């Protein structure tokens with residue numbers, strides 16, 4: 001990894017870089033929202049809002065995941081770049097060694113940057129007329145005290161003394177064929193939950209592709225088409241009907257989680273899910289470079305939340 005661009009070299013250059021990303025049309029006071037009314041203070045990078053009722057100080061990190069840290073801004077930018085460009089993710093330990101910062105600092109950077117990635121997603125419905133959206137679910141991790149699950153709403157809970165899916169947390173993925181993914185870590189992948197997620201995110205003019213799971217039977221009828229492949233009968237592709245994009249996402253996610261993030265607490269799982277979703281949605285195939293991906297993550301550093309993540313109650317920070 002080469003870090004010869006100016007934003008990696010010094011704190012001043014890193015600040016200019018972040019300012020240009022965050023304020024392309026003039027500095028915005030994060031306290032009152034007034035644009036271009038600020039003046040510089042004696043401290044480099046600190047501005048005072050000129051609006052009469054405000055007069056508060058701010059920097060380029062105020063109101064972002066970088067706020068109030070003593071980590072140098074060029075280290076932040078490097079960490080953003082590293083986490084955005086590594087396909088399977090980067091552990092705190094790797095970051096600690098690569099950036100020559102303490103493990104504690106690296107751990108902190110990882111968590112904050114993951115949060116920024118969660119904010120860097122897109123809104124608006126997925127799919128549309130003639131477009132395919134795949135819906136699929138998988139299981140990951142362990143739940144220490146799993147509640148007994150019923151089978152009235154789906155065919156999912158084949159519990160085998162604590163080793164089966166009842167012991168794991170479901171992850172539901174919606175993937176636009178050749179496009180973006182939205183991934184949800186849910187408490188239970190029952191029909192009600194899955195229907196809510198699908199309805200809130202997918203344009204009904206789309207073709208919905210799923211496996212034969214009864215979770216999607218009812219909601220499938222509200223789409224232009226609902227086509228399924230029968231995994232239990234060994235059928236994975238029929239013409240252009242398949243779930244390969246969603247399964248590809250799950251594959252990268254599980255590989256990354258087992259290789260890099262070995263000790264993921266269940267309560268943090270949704271953040272890891274968001275991190276992989278972010279990289280998937282800005283993947284090279286869609287035309288994004290490593291640099292653009294890092295920049296998008298930095299732009300997501302501001303404290304905004306996406307509404308579609310709030311509705312399922314799984315992404316509260």
Ligand SMILES: [Zn+2]
Pocket residue numbers: 029030031032033034049050051054055056
């Ligand atoms: Zn202000």
